[in-house]
Amino acid sequence: xxxxxxxxxxxxxxxxxxxxxxxxxxxxxxxxxxxxxxxxxxxxxxxxxxxxxxxxxxxxxxxxxxxxxxxxxxxxxxxxxxxxxxxxxxxxxxxxxxxxxxxxxxxxxxxxxxxxxxxxxxxxxxxxxxxxxxxxxxxxxxxxxxxxxxxxxxxxxxxxxxxxxxxxxxxxxxxxxxxxxxxxxxxxxxxxxxxxxxxxxxxxxxxxxxxxxxxxxxxxxxxxxxxxxxxxxxxxxxxxxxxxxxxxxxxxxxxxxxxxxxxxxxxxxxxxxxxxxxxxxxxxxxxxxxxxxxxxxxxxx
Amino acid sequence: xxxxxxxxxxxxxxxxxxxxxxxxxxxxxxxxxxxxxxxxxxxxxxxxxxxxxxxxxxxxxxxxxxxxxxxxxxxxxxxxxxxxxxxxxxxxxxxxxxxxxxxxxxxxxxxxxxxxxxxxxxxxxxxxxxxxxxxxxxxxxxxxxxxxxxxxxxxxxxxxxxxxxxxxxxxxxxxxxxxxxxxxxxxxxxxxxxxxxxxxxxxxxxxxxxxxxxxxxxxxxxxxxxxxxxxxxxxxxxxxxxxxxxxxxxxxxxxxxxxxxxxxxxxxxxxxxxxxxxxxxxxxxxxxxxxxxxxxxxxxx
Numbered sequence: 001x002x003x004x005x006x007x008x009x010x011x012x013x014x015x016x017x018x019x020x021x022x023x024x025x026x027x028x029x030x031x032x033x034x035x036x037x038x039x040x041x042x043x044x045x046x047x048x049x050x051x052x053x054x055x056x057x058x059x060x061x062x063x064x065x066x067x068x069x070x071x072x073x074x075x076x077x078x079x080x081x082x083x084x085x086x087x088x089x090x091x092x093x094x095x096x097x098x099x100x101x102x103x104x105x106x107x108x109x110x111x112x113x114x115x116x117x118x119x120x121x122x123x124x125x126x127x128x129x130x131x132x133x134x135x136x137x138x139x140x141x142x143x144x145x146x147x148x149x150x151x152x153x154x155x156x157x158x159x160x161x162x163x164x165x166x167x168x169x170x171x172x173x174x175x176x177x178x179x180x181x182x183x184x185x186x187x188x189x190x191x192x193x194x195x196x197x198x199x200x201x202x203x204x205x206x207x208x209x210x211x212x213x214x215x216x217x218x219x220x221x222x223x224x225x226x227x228x229x230x231x232x233x234x235x236x237x238x239x240x241x242x243x244x245x246x247x248x249x250x251x252x253x254x255x256x257x258x259x260x261x262x263x264x265x266x267x268x269x270x271x272x273x274x275x276x277x278x279x280x281x282x283x284x285x286x287x288x289x290x291x292x293x294x295x296x297x298x299x300x301x
Numbered sequence: 302x303x304x305x306x307x308x309x310x311x312x313x314x315x316x317x318x319x320x321x322x323x324x325x326x327x328x329x330x331x332x333x334x335x336x337x338x339x340x341x342x343x344x345x346x347x348x349x350x351x352x353x354x355x356x357x358x359x360x361x362x363x364x365x366x367x368x369x370x371x372x373x374x375x376x377x378x379x380x381x382x383x384x385x386x387x388x389x390x391x392x393x394x395x396x397x398x399x400x401x402x403x404x405x406x407x408x409x410x411x412x413x414x415x416x417x418x419x420x421x422x423x424x425x426x427x428x429x430x431x432x433x434x435x436x437x438x439x440x441x442x443x444x445x446x447x448x449x450x451x452x453x454x455x456x457x458x459x460x461x462x463x464x465x466x467x468x469x470x471x472x473x474x475x476x477x478x479x480x481x482x483x484x485x486x487x488x489x490x491x492x493x494x495x496x497x498x499x500x501x502x503x504x505x506x507x508x509x510x511x512x513x514x515x516x517x518x519x520x521x522x523x524x525x526x527x528x529x530x531x532x533x534x535x536x537x538x539x540x541x542x543x544x545x546x547x548x549x550x551x552x553x554x555x556x557x558x559x560x561x562x563x564x565x566x567x568x569x570x571x572x573x574x575x576x577x578x579x580x581x582x583x584x585x586x587x588x589x590x591x592x593x594x595x596x597x598x599x600x601x602x
Contacts, residue, residue, distance in 0.1 A: 001487055001522075184562040185521050186302055210514075213555040213592040214562075217518035220486050221302075254514040261485040261515075289590075291514040 017237025040272035050086030105148035140166035181211025201226030235288030251290030318538025341573035351387035406449035482512025502527035536589030552591030
């Protein structure tokens, strides 16, 4: 197999993982957890979101969290930024990278952002321009790149159109999200083949959810095609907390097992990630169900 | 991707899935469940085991089950056969295929069969010869083909040695088992590359456990290398019932999702498999945790 020697794991647990948790997680616990993650060897953590607290009450403390975490010099601290107002709030407390987001699916974009795709572009463009003036890099998330809960399968050409726009604006990386976790490797191959006809694989990260058990297989296919950056979340946090294990992000520790056994370096310590998983599951009040967490639970009794 | 158009799924739930369940499952429930599976479009079911009941009390009713199931003409009904005595018991009630088994790892073979690998060969040879006289085909299981709980990584050459012996005896298919669920696609590729230097891919089935979340990725790699037969178990049944989801077989319905979305035909109906999963989980008294079962549980409320 033609595989990279090194891979970057971008930890999205504190933002994408926690954002749908209904129970209150205290700010001090988030800070302690992110500090643990900062010492695990990860070099990228998406800390929170500056979406209006009305939409994501769980992350209303984004400013406080970013002010209080212990920053490691080799870790990039990012936050989700919906618009200029969110960017201003983030700049007050300091972030290294701003993440903008939209969907490849018109109806998912409408549902999630309350704008058409074409109406979304100028909003993101303004954020990218202002962020660059503030010397931030900008990451662009594209959701529903394989399937949409409303429209079904999404044509790769629709993804390309959004990717074109984001890269034209000046984002430095596009994270391609299989938001509802429907992808299989043939679809990943089809999408990346089209995108790589136009752009270098180094411009992309893959963001898989493991809803149907295909995330690890999709990561392997992405690796074979030249992707070297993946989003993941400790314990597979993410998605609806009332559907155990059903819609989470792919778990950081399960990706770590795969990569490590395939001889690919990440610099991330498995034990630190597992410890961070045990820490946060106590705070959210339910067991995390990744494979490595289950194994650790057995081993530790 | 270079993929086959058709794949055969061999259902091992009634044997490999149930054999470690501690609670008593009534014979009539096993029969009803296997009858459901017979009508799902599966064309191969491993029904039970004729290992001495002292070792696997759960399957002590193998004869009764095989006598009472409704046999469909397009389904092959197989059973695990440890020795001549087991074969005689099986022939009394009728099976289509006998499955013999051993390990690629000396210490696992010793632990599981209480014989060295070299001592095991003549026992299996006798079974294969007698089975063929009775017009049965014989399948050979090789356990721990990637990793062993006692020895760690297993060299592909050790697997080849056992495969050589089994094929020489006259087995018609070798099922290669990642018994403890440690494999990653690079290891699968390494093993199959060696075996396919000597034998046709059509002689092999892959038998993955999903302990570390890599089973689906390993199946994709196996498909790409020419494998067209996979063992799986409804609901991911198998392994230790006290470690939820930790050591089961790869779930039939999760493999089915993967194959179906990649355009590969199996003839198996997803809904029938899910129904069979809901049936058996009531009998064993705990929820099955495959991805498709979780989704179905949500959808059905």
